[in-house]
Amino acid sequence: MRVLGVDPGLTRCGIGVVDGERGRRARCVEVGVVRTPAETELPRRLQVVGEEVERWLDRHRPEVVAVERVFSQHNVSTVMGTAQVSGVVALLAAQRDVPVAFHTPSEVKAAISGSGRADKKQVAAMVTKILGLDTPPKPADAADALALAVCHVWRGPMLARIAEAQTRAEALAKNHRNRLQEASRAARRSGEKPSKGHRR
Amino acid sequence: MRVLGVDPGLTRCGIGVVDGERGRRARCVEVGVVRTPAETELPRRLQVVGEEVERWLDRHRPEVVAVERVFSQHNVSTVMGTAQVSGVVALLAAQRDVPVAFHTPSEVKAAISGSGRADKKQVAAMVTKILGLDTPPKPADAADALALAVCHVWRGPMLARIAEAQTRAEALAKNHRNRLQEASRAARRSGEKPSKGHRR
Numbered sequence: 001m002r003v004l005g006v007d008p009g010l011t012r013c014g015i016g017v018v019d020g021e022r023g024r025r026a027r028c029v030e031v032g033v034v035r036t037p038a039e040t041e042l043p044r045r046l047q048v049v050g051e052e053v054e055r056w057l058d059r060h061r062p063e064v065v066a067v068e069r070v071f072s073q074h075n076v077s078t079v080m081g082t083a084q085v086s087g088v089v090a091l092l093a094a095q096r097d098v099p100v101a102f103h104t105p106s107e108v109k110a111a112i113s114g115s116g117r118a119d120k121k122q123v124a125a126m127v128t129k130i131l132g133l134d135t136p137p138k139p140a141d142a143a144d145a146l147a148l149a150v151c152h153v154w155r156g157p158m159l160a161r162i163a164e165a166q167t168r169a170e171a172l173a174k175n176h177r178n179r180l181q182e183a184s185r186a187a188r189r190s191g192e193k194p195s196k197g198h199r200r
Numbered sequence: 201m202r203v204l205g206v207d208p209g210l211t212r213c214g215i216g217v218v219d220g221e222r223g224r225r226a227r228c229v230e231v232g233v234v235r236t237p238a239e240t241e242l243p244r245r246l247q248v249v250g251e252e253v254e255r256w257l258d259r260h261r262p263e264v265v266a267v268e269r270v271f272s273q274h275n276v277s278t279v280m281g282t283a284q285v286s287g288v289v290a291l292l293a294a295q296r297d298v299p300v301a302f303h304t305p306s307e308v309k310a311a312i313s314g315s316g317r318a319d320k321k322q323v324a325a326m327v328t329k330i331l332g333l334d335t336p337p338k339p340a341d342a343a344d345a346l347a348l349a350v351c352h353v354w355r356g357p358m359l360a361r362i363a364e365a366q367t368r369a370e371a372l373a374k375n376h377r378n379r380l381q382e383a384s385r386a387a388r389r390s391g392e393k394p395s396k397g398h399r400r
Contacts, residue, residue, distance in 0.1 A: 039371075042302070043294035050291050070280055080270055083280050084287025091250050091288050094243035102242070171239075 002029070003156070004062035005149030006053065007141045008070065008085035009078070010036055013049050014141030017060045018131070018149035026150050028131040029060060033142045042081070050088045057096055065093040066152035068144070069102040103151050108144075111151040123147050202229070203356070204262035205349030206253065207341045208270065208285035209278070210236055213249050214341030217260045218331070218349035222357070226350050228331040229260060233342045242281070250288045257296055265293040266352035268344070269302040303351050308344075311351040323347050 001021060007014035013034045020026030034052040036045040057065070067090065070083045086102075093100045106116035112126045124136040124143035130150055137143040201221060207214035213234045220226030234252040236245040257265070267290065270283045286302075293300045306316035312326045324336040324343035330350055337343040 041300075043290040043300040046287055046291045047294040080283050083283035084290065087246055087284025087287040088291050090243040090284065091246045091291070094247040100241075100243040 001064070001153055001156075002060065002062045003064050003066050003149040003152045004056060004060060005066045005145040005147070005152065006086075006089050007068050007144035007148060008082050008089060009141060010042075010045050010049065010081040010085060011038065011078075012139055012141045013052075013085055014139075014143070014145030015053065015056050016137070016142060016145035016149050017056070017062060018146060018153055020150070020153040022154055026131055026153055028133060028137075028146060030056075031137050031142050031146055033139055033145075042084070045081075046084060046088050049085055050092060053089055053092050057092060057098065062098060064152060064156065065089065065098055065100045066148045066156070067100060067102050068108070068148060069104045071104070101152055101156055103148055103155075107155070108147050108151040111155045112147050120144075201264070201353055201356075202260065202262045203264050203266050203349040203352045204256060204260060205266045205345040205347070205352065206286075206289050207268050207344035207348060208282050208289060209341060210242075210245050210249065210281040210285060211238060211278075212339055212341045213252075213285055214339070214343070214345030215253065215256050216337070216342060216345035216349050217256070217262060218346060218353055220350070220353040222354055226331055226353055228333060228337075228346060230256075231337050231342045231346055233339055233345075242284070245281075246284060246288050249285055250292060253289055253292055257292060257298065262298060264352060264356065265289065265298055265300045266348045266356070267300060267302055268308070268348060269304045271304070301352055301356055303348055303355075307355070308347050308351040311355045312347050320344070 002017065002019050005014075005016045005018065014031075015034065016031040017029040018026050019029055034049050036048045040048075067086050070079060070086055090100045103111075109118040109123060110116040112118070112130070113122055118126070120140045120143075124140060127133070127143050127146045127150065128136045131146060137146060202217065202219050205214075205216045205218065214231075215234065216231040217229035218226050219229055234249050236248045240248075267286050270279060270286050290300045303311075309318040309323060310316040312318070312330070313322055318326070320340045320343075324340060327333070327343050327346045327350065328336045331346065337346060
């Protein structure tokens with residue numbers, strides 16, 4: 001399985017491609033970072049990052065794109081730009097029919113290091129070890145992109161099965177709710193409404 | 201000036217096109233809303249909204265796209281999707297060399313109704329009056345998209361000048377800072393460091 005991991009960001013956007021199967025050694029195909037200057041206006045920054053992501057998608061043809069799931073609880077001043085980049089990445093993948101998986105930072109850390117609370121340095125060290133690299137990828141955003149890709153190689157299929165089961169369960173629950181509501185409406189129409197006012 | 205206004209959203213994304221000049225009656229060219237079902241996965245939802253925005257951009261060829269500036273203080277559960285849509289819209293405009301202007305909800309309300317605290321109903325009523333429509337555009341997201349476009353027609357050129365002045369002022373300040381740092385470094389190198397240790 002070839003996974004393209006993206007650690008979304010405007011100032012630095014980490015991108016990394018990993019080949020691997022669960023149970024086998026994963027391999028780093030390419031890793032890098034796209035930078036855009038803060039002085040450049042937002043639409044142009046999104047375009048620069050988008051063009052680079054498109055080049056990586058077309059060059060490596062990944063089966064899946066793994067993107068960090070952004071939470072609004074984080075640093076308020078940067079979270080909007082990060083969310084906008086993640087939207088752009090998801091769009092560009094969807095345009096190429098490449099599925100997109102979102103993983104939370106703690107999912108990634110837990111998958112890579114066994115602890116959801118590992119710091120950036122520990123994640124970079126584990127990525128270096130797992131992929132058999134000579135030195136830790138720099139900057140941290142590049143290491144994070146590889147960590148996302150490794151996380152997906154290892155946990156993606158399982159997480160996808162969980163998500164599928166959840167969707168099925170939700171659809172079932174919705175179906176039940178609808179049938180209950182229908183039955184209740186039918187009961188009301190036929191005058192058998194079990195409310196106080198009808199106890200004559 | 202032709203402005204395409206977008207009230208970004210995944211469940212409902214309002215789009216409206218307005219022709220106008222400051223001081224003349226503005227005209228509604230087209231208004232609508234793109235809906236995507238919550239069951240559909242995120243990348244596909246972004247793609248559906250993106251394709252519709254592209255159709256509007258290509259059909260109306262606006263001079264500017266006006267998008268609501270998203271704040272993370274808002275509803276946490278929807279703000280990420282909204283930010284992602286705004287990123288996609290900015291990208292698609294940038295790909296066509298159409299400038300993008302971001303306006304905050306209170307800027308829009310203040311421009312349209314004179315008060316930054318107008319509610320959705322008041323904004324819709326004012327948009328209806330300003331554009332001489334027979335009935336208020338529905339849903340509220342469609343009215344909001346027109347409000348954004350009208351706001352930009354009326355206030356855009358002024359806001360753009362303010363933003364330009366700010367950028368210039370920041371560049372000047374940065375330049376001054378750099379020159380001060382350089383002078384300080386040069387002073388230190390020549391041994392004239394004005395610190396206590398040098399008062400022999």
